[in-house]
Amino acid sequence: MPSRETQALILKVALELFNEHRSASVSTNRIAEACEISKGNLNYHFRTKQDIILALFADITVEMNRAWYEDHRNPTMEHMAFMFVRQLRLIWRYRFFYREIIPLLRESKLLRRRFNEVRVRRVAEVKRFMKGLIAAGLFRTDYTDEQLDLLITSTWVLSDHWLNHIETTGQDVDEAAFRLGYDILVNMVTPYLTPTGLQALKRGDELTFLPEPIAPA
Amino acid sequence: MPSRETQALILKVALELFNEHRSASVSTNRIAEACEISKGNLNYHFRTKQDIILALFADITVEMNRAWYEDHRNPTMEHMAFMFVRQLRLIWRYRFFYREIIPLLRESKLLRRRFNEVRVRRVAEVKRFMKGLIAAGLFRTDYTDEQLDLLITSTWVLSDHWLNHIETTGQDVDEAAFRLGYDILVNMVTPYLTPTGLQALKRGDELTFLPEPIAPA
Numbered sequence: 001m002p003s004r005e006t007q008a009l010i011l012k013v014a015l016e017l018f019n020e021h022r023s024a025s026v027s028t029n030r031i032a033e034a035c036e037i038s039k040g041n042l043n044y045h046f047r048t049k050q051d052i053i054l055a056l057f058a059d060i061t062v063e064m065n066r067a068w069y070e071d072h073r074n075p076t077m078e079h080m081a082f083m084f085v086r087q088l089r090l091i092w093r094y095r096f097f098y099r100e101i102i103p104l105l106r107e108s109k110l111l112r113r114r115f116n117e118v119r120v121r122r123v124a125e126v127k128r129f130m131k132g133l134i135a136a137g138l139f140r141t142d143y144t145d146e147q148l149d150l151l152i153t154s155t156w157v158l159s160d161h162w163l164n165h166i167e168t169t170g171q172d173v174d175e176a177a178f179r180l181g182y183d184i185l186v187n188m189v190t191p192y193l194t195p196t197g198l199q200a201l202k203r204g205d206e207l208t209f210l211p212e213p214i215a216p217a
Numbered sequence: 218m219p220s221r222e223t224q225a226l227i228l229k230v231a232l233e234l235f236n237e238h239r240s241a242s243v244s245t246n247r248i249a250e251a252c253e254i255s256k257g258n259l260n261y262h263f264r265t266k267q268d269i270i271l272a273l274f275a276d277i278t279v280e281m282n283r284a285w286y287e288d289h290r291n292p293t294m295e296h297m298a299f300m301f302v303r304q305l306r307l308i309w310r311y312r313f314f315y316r317e318i319i320p321l322l323r324e325s326k327l328l329r330r331r332f333n334e335v336r337v338r339r340v341a342e343v344k345r346f347m348k349g350l351i352a353a354g355l356f357r358t359d360y361t362d363e364q365l366d367l368l369i370t371s372t373w374v375l376s377d378h379w380l381n382h383i384e385t386t387g388q389d390v391d392e393a394a395f396r397l398g399y400d401i402l403v404n405m406v407t408p409y410l411t412p413t414g415l416q417a418l419k420r421g422d423e424l425t426f427l428p429e430p431i432a433p434a
Binding site: 101102103112150168169190 | 239241316317318319320322323329332333336364367368370371373374375377378379381382384385386387397400401404405407408409
């Protein structure tokens with residue numbers, strides 16, 4: 001198997017195992033075994049488990065950057081709905097990372113730095129997107145800049161931790177759970193909308209914006 | 218040392234160690250050592266580390282119940298501010314639990330059940346409190362019951378995960394971090410307030426509602 005394919009296989013299998021168990025309880029040996037490759041071969045690609053986690057976070061970042069690339073060109077309520085759901089999907093795909101985020105970031109200064117670079121950039125982009133909604137007459141103009149910042153932070157924290165919250169309640173992470181997360185995010189934004197924004201949101205609600213099937217936890 | 222005092226000492230020391238390190242990396246032997254008691258003595262009080270964690274959660278529950286007892290008799294904006302900050306304080310005191318909440322709840326069915334009994338009861342009490350705010354003319358009447366439920370869930374998720382969020386950003390958990398959490402929660406509630414409610418909130422803002430000093434992380 002070519003080197004590149006081996007690397008991709010290791011990351012795919014590691015992600016599955018980390019999501020199924022905790023990353024702390026999955027050894028690199030176990031990953032090599034599940035990949036049906038030798039321990040030496042795995043070590044050649046990734047020296048430590050930490051390196052695998054960093055590579056998986058690089059994958060998250062690539063996916064986010066690709067997805068975000070054109071967001072600000074699309075200041076519509078439909079796109080906002082799509083952005084919310086897209087983020088929840090991404091978090092679910094890499095759920096081990098968000099479940100174990102505190103210990104993982106505590107253990108790696110590099111991961112902490114990268115995670116925060118992404119966050120800072122994204123918050124600025126969401127702000128740009130919201131300014132676009134204001135310019136399009138969908139968001140009200142009578143909120144202060146500070147209030148918009150607080151709104152962005154709350155939607156951010158809510159997105160990042162929503163699936164964790166669902167898991168703590170003992171509910172399945174299924175379509176209904178995603179839908180409720182979406183409803184909560186929309187409910188946070190609703191007071192900021194103009195009548196035009198509210199109407200557009202209602203139209204967006206009828207869209208099928210949950211294209212991927214969900215595998216229960 | 219009487220039995221009861223030993224038990225309290227074990228819980229106090231375990232909490233300190235769990236908060237400082239991760240509960241997964243603190244053994245009962247290490248707790249016994251830090252308490253300067255024998256391993257047998259610790260085992261006499263708590264058979265496993267899981268039992269210690271359950272006892273600590275029982276402490277959290279007692280503190281919450283005591284604090285919540287009279288909330289609904291006090292439907293004021295000042296009290297709402299106090300409730301928010303009180304909850305953030307409690308979470309900070311028992312921070313290992315909220316940092317590791319997903320694995321801890323996954324590992325213990327009993328803990329999961331207790332955690333959710335508390336949550337369900339609390340959500341009902343917060344709803345009762347909000348109905349009190351409506352009756353007092355502080356909350357608007359033109360939101361649906363469903364919107365109030367979504368608001369309660371969002372403030373709940375935000376409180377539970379706020380300090381985790383701060384830790385992921387690499388910021389210190391200091392007075393400013395608590396203040397920002399409070400501002401965000403208030404910002405979420407603001408659109409639901411009547412003019413009277415808004416005025417009362419402004420008065421409440423001038424109160425000193427952060428009585429305990431914060432020890433940085």
